Every structure is written in C-alpha cells, then in structure tokens.
Amino acid sequence: MNRGTAALTGSARPVRSAMSAAPLSLRASEMSSAVLSAGEFGLFAHAGRMREARAGEPLFRRGDLGTTMFVIEDGEVDLHFGDDLVGKRLGPYEFFGELGLLIGNHARTADAVVARDARLLELHHQEFESLVDRDPIMVGAFLRRAITRVVLNEQSLIRRLRRRNHDLQAALDTLHATTRQLNQTEELVRTDELTGLYNRRGLMLHLDECRTIGMPPTMGLVLVDCDRFKQVNDHHGHVAGDRVLQSVASILRAVVGPDDIACRLGGDEFCLVVRAGTADEVMRFAHYVVRTAQSLLELDGEPGDDADAPPIICPLSVGACLVAGNADWTDWYGRADLALYRAKRSGGDRVEWQDAHAPED
Numbered sequence: 001m002n003r004g005t006a007a008l009t010g011s012a013r014p015v016r017s018a019m020s021a022a023p024l025s026l027r028a029s030e031m032s033s034a035v036l037s038a039g040e041f042g043l044f045a046h047a048g049r050m051r052e053a054r055a056g057e058p059l060f061r062r063g064d065l066g067t068t069m070f071v072i073e074d075g076e077v078d079l080h081f082g083d084d085l086v087g088k089r090l091g092p093y094e095f096f097g098e099l100g101l102l103i104g105n106h107a108r109t110a111d112a113v114v115a116r117d118a119r120l121l122e123l124h125h126q127e128f129e130s131l132v133d134r135d136p137i138m139v140g141a142f143l144r145r146a147i148t149r150v151v152l153n154e155q156s157l158i159r160r161l162r163r164r165n166h167d168l169q170a171a172l173d174t175l176h177a178t179t180r181q182l183n184q185t186e187e188l189v190r191t192d193e194l195t196g197l198y199n200r201r202g203l204m205l206h207l208d209e210c211r212t213i214g215m216p217p218t219m220g221l222v223l224v225d226c227d228r229f230k231q232v233n234d235h236h237g238h239v240a241g242d243r244v245l246q247s248v249a250s251i252l253r254a255v256v257g258p259d260d261i262a263c264r265l266g267g268d269e270f271c272l273v274v275r276a277g278t279a280d281e282v283m284r285f286a287h288y289v290v291r292t293a294q295s296l297l298e299l300d301g302e303p304g305d306d307a308d309a310p311p312i313i314c315p316l317s318v319g320a321c322l323v324a325g326n327a328d329w330t331d332w333y334g335r336a337d338l339a340l341y342r343a344k345r346s347g348g349d350r351v352e353w354q355d356a357h358a359p360e361d
C-alpha cells in the first residue's frame, strides 16, 4: 500500500482553500466542484492507496458495482456516460466515483478510462470511514460537497432529458406532418384532377395492394365510354365537355360501395371494378349507369329547354364482364373492351356482356 503522503504535501496543487475553513459560504458551483483541496487530498492519502495507471487502462465500467473513489494526482481520466450524453475529462485533484465510496456497491454510471498516464489515489468505503475520527470537519465538508454535486448533476441530467424529450416531441410532430403531406401527395398522384375519381395509376396501385392482401376469386369489370363525346366539345366547348365528364363521374361514384372502385381511365373512358360473384350482380351496376345517364338526358331535353344549351350528360356505352381475381389487368380490360366495342357498334347507349368463353367477334 502506498500512502503517498510525501508526494502530497509538497506537490499538491491546492485549487482553493481547505473546505473546512468556510464551507457554508461557498457558492453552488464551488459546492459542486470535483476538485479536492490540498488539505483534503492530504487527509484522504492517509487512508487510501496510490496507484499508477497507463493511458487506455479502464478503471471501471458502467454498471460495475463500485466501493471506491478515485482522485487524480497526476494525468487525466475520461468519463463516458454512454448514449449521447456529454463525457468529461478530469485532471489533477479532481475526484470521481464518489457514490461508490458514499453508498458502497453502487452501480457505476460511467466508464472511467485513463486518458493520459496517471497517478491515482484510490480510497475504499471503509478507509474513508476511518477518516471521520481523524478530521470530522473536513470529512463533513467533503460529504456536503459530494452530495451537492450529486444533486446538481441529477438536476442537470433531468433538465437535459426534458430538453431531449421536447426535441423528440418536436421531431415526432415534424414526422407526423411529413407523413400527412406524403399521404396527401400520394392521394393526389392517384386521383384524377377533373373528376376526383381514381386515375389509371391509382387503379393499378389499388389492384397491386389488393393482390398483396388477397384478391377475391371473381370481380366485376364495367367499362364505360361516352358516346359521341367529341361532338359535345366541338359544339359546346371544352368546359361543357368537362362538365359532362364530371356528371359521368358522379353517376359512378353514386353506385360504388366501399369495396368497389370507380376510375377515370383517361379521356372519356371510365370503369368500375366491383366485388361480384355472378353476371347478374355486375349487370346491375352496368344497367344502373346507362339508365341514370338516360334519365338525365330526358331531363335535359324537356320541352321548353334551350335546345342549344350545353348538355349535362351524354349517352353512355358499357361493356361488362366477370373476371378472375388471379388474372391480370390486360386480360380483364381486353374482355370488357370486346363487350364495349359491340355496344358502340350497335349504336351505343346500351350495355353489352362479355362471357368468359363466348366467341370473340
């Protein structure tokens, strides 16, 4: 055991006067100082042991149960508190690990590693107790200082954690706002601007999503195309044409349930993808669309109306079919398009059905 007192009395660098001289008049910053006075160092050296430590040598690790305190006589020691907490570098006459000394078997809160070759005084729990008789005033003052330091450290930690919580909350809020914006953007990308229905991209993405969670064995596809729509544009202008397209969208929106999709594929072509297991179910959707357009046309052309007023709707041609859930869109569309083609060729304003195995004309 190296008591090291000779080294202390001459070389000790008193950072301020002995604590016992005026402990009560000290400011909080001084009360929390981790630097020993020459008197304290000399007293502790009576009971503790001096030891040499090489740069890089670990003195203790976080979580180790400690019963000793260290004072640096010469050299430097780094304390790492882990995570993103700021570490500390301690120099001559600074002490650390005092909770191990005061409480005994206290889990270390930092890794202590020698940063520069050091000469250290190590003081054990029981060794410290033996100093109480030797100089109770100085020991009392040290204890008061050590406790103040612990309390101030705790308070500073709480403040840091509060700040970090606040920063985290702010980061979460930003994240939520960004997610909301992303969702809105994604919604816009999937939506047809004129009608508010899904656009072709939206329909494809929706079908992809349905495929990942499992498609029903059969679905109904209702392909809708405006009849002689070009004439509406040519006679009444593009704005009137837009209004007709919006009316078609309203009819489709009115007929779909929560599991169905109404989509504007492009131009004057629309479709419904509906949950259906039979031809009758699909045909109900198809007839509803054509008949609603017919009813609106009748209203539009009532006696007394201005014959040259822009129309609110135009006749619609519809091709309908049942499709297999595991088939792809090209197959679905090809089949419904055959029926639509027949409806157009027959003069439009009607529904045609395409059976799975019917001869294709």
Ligand SMILES: Nc1nc2c(ncn2[C@@H]2O[C@H](COP(=O)(O)OP(=O)(O)OP(=O)(O)O)[C@@H](O)[C@H]2O)c(=O)[nH]1
Residues within 6 Å of the ligand: 194, 225, 226, 227, 228, 229, 230, 231, 233, 237, 238, 239, 240, 241, 242, 245, 266, 267, 268, 344
């Ligand atoms: N107003 C308006 N017109 C559009 C829009 N998109 C495409 N069109 C027009 O829709 C018309 C479609 O013409 P066609 O494909 O010949 O269709 P149609 O006149 O209905 O002919 P059939 O289907 O054979 O009865 C074209 O004149 C396009 O310019 C749009 O967003 N708004």
